[in-house]
Amino acid sequence: MTDERIDLRSDTVTAPTRAMRAAMAEAPVGDDQYGEDPSVNALQERVAALLGKDAAIFLPSGTMANQVALRTLTRPGDDVIVSRECHAVWHETGGSAANSGVQFTEIGSRGTFTADEFVAAIKPRGHVIYPPTTLVEIENTHNRSGGVIFPQQEAERICVAARDRQIATFLDGARLWNVMAATGMPLATLAAPFDLVAVALSKGLGAPGGSLLAGARDLIATATRYRRMFGGAMRQSGLYAAAGLYALEHHLARLVEDHANAQLIARRLAESPRIRIDPATVQTNIIVFHLADGAPDAATVVARASARGVLLFAFGPRMVRAVTHRDLPRAQCERAAAVLLEVVARD
Numbered sequence: 001m002t003d004e005r006i007d008l009r010s011d012t013v014t015a016p017t018r019a020m021r022a023a024m025a026e027a028p029v030g031d032d033q034y035g036e037d038p039s040v041n042a043l044q045e046r047v048a049a050l051l052g053k054d055a056a057i058f059l060p061s062g063t064m065a066n067q068v069a070l071r072t073l074t075r076p077g078d079d080v081i082v083s084r085e086c087h088a089v090w091h092e093t094g095g096s097a098a099n100s101g102v103q104f105t106e107i108g109s110r111g112t113f114t115a116d117e118f119v120a121a122i123k124p125r126g127h128v129i130y131p132p133t134t135l136v137e138i139e140n141t142h143n144r145s146g147g148v149i150f151p152q153q154e155a156e157r158i159c160v161a162a163r164d165r166q167i168a169t170f171l172d173g174a175r176l177w178n179v180m181a182a183t184g185m186p187l188a189t190l191a192a193p194f195d196l197v198a199v200a201l202s203k204g205l206g207a208p209g210g211s212l213l214a215g216a217r218d219l220i221a222t223a224t225r226y227r228r229m230f231g232g233a234m235r236q237s238g239l240y241a242a243a244g245l246y247a248l249e250h251h252l253a254r255l256v257e258d259h260a261n262a263q264l265i266a267r268r269l270a271e272s273p274r275i276r277i278d279p280a281t282v283q284t285n286i287i288v289f290h291l292a293d294g295a296p297d298a299a300t301v302v303a304r305a306s307a308r309g310v311l312l313f314a315f316g317p318r319m320v321r322a323v324t325h326r327d328l329p330r331a332q333c334e335r336a337a338a339v340l341l342e343v344v345a346r347d
């Protein structure tokens with residue numbers, strides 16, 4: 001019964017395919033610190049074009065992309081306005097305080113906030129008491145809120161309000177590909193309002209690693225310095241870049257399947273009176289569900305499912321997260337839902 005492992009912990013667990021490995025093996029490479037890696041250069045140009053920005057740089061991880069963006073756009077002591085439970089606050093081991101010396105103000109709910117909420121949270125510059133707000137960051141899709149899409153019109157309003165007040169704007173778009181897949185909006189439209197935009201290759205796209213940061217040429221030049229300062233400047237990173245180029249070519253269009261599979265799991269789970277989930281709130285490939293009173297707690301559900309080969313994360317005492325991805329075909333998602341329904345039904 002446990003011979004088949006169904007890993008719903010994250011879309012980062014995907015393994016490079018044989019064809020992706022072949023593309024990596026054949027990639028032309030050079031020393032990227034001299035700007036001489038043709039594969040890295042090609043990926044950077046491709047992603048800059050997709051996002052409608054002047055330039056982009058390759059970084060080893062999404063966390064470093066976020067850290068470099070914050071360092072580029074803020075000074076120590078500054079205030080950064082973010083959505084509640086964003087990646088930078090919860091998943092980067094306090095890096096923003098350590099590397100950039102900034103403080104966060106979390107606003108809104110369920111991963112989004114309005115332009116009015118943003119304006120109300122801004123602290124003025126040049127005041128003897130207030131920490132100046134110099135950056136607003138939006139996470140799209142929002143990980144901890146369950147892959148929620150940030151409403152684009154509101155993002156545009158927020159960025160206009162920011163620009164009027166000389167506040168910089170940053171989009172943590174680690175899963176921006178999923179927004180495009182779900183809404184049909186071009187990446188360049190989603191990225192347009194922001195000064196800097198980060199995207200990840202290691203999530204739904206299935207590459208073994210790497211993220212990119214894109215923006216205006218002067219900002220990317222500054223970011224390139226901080227990438228080096230933070231230890232993220234690499235050499236023949238074209239091996240990774242080739243995987244990224246392959247993923248953009250072959251794995252982007254199929255993200256809609258992950259979303260359909262997430263819908264399937266959410267609808268099945270909603271059948272149980274012991275699970276609280278509204279499938280309409282599952283917009284992309286992340287399913288966050290709550291265990292109703294009387295149901296076992298999240299740790300118990302995760303342990304029981306794991307014993308049956310279905311891997312998930314407890315995201316709170318009574319909250320569980322499941323993520324669909326390219327290594328989980330529909331049949332495995334159906335089986336995972338059936339196992340979850342069984343383990344929550346037990347007392």
Ligand SMILES: *Cc1c(COP(=O)(O)O)cnc(C)c1O
Pocket residue numbers: 061062063064066087139141142143172174175200202203211
């Ligand atoms: C995964 C993720 C990142 C980057 O994480 P790494 O594990 O460092 O690649 C950044 N932001 C969000 C919203 C993420 O989900």
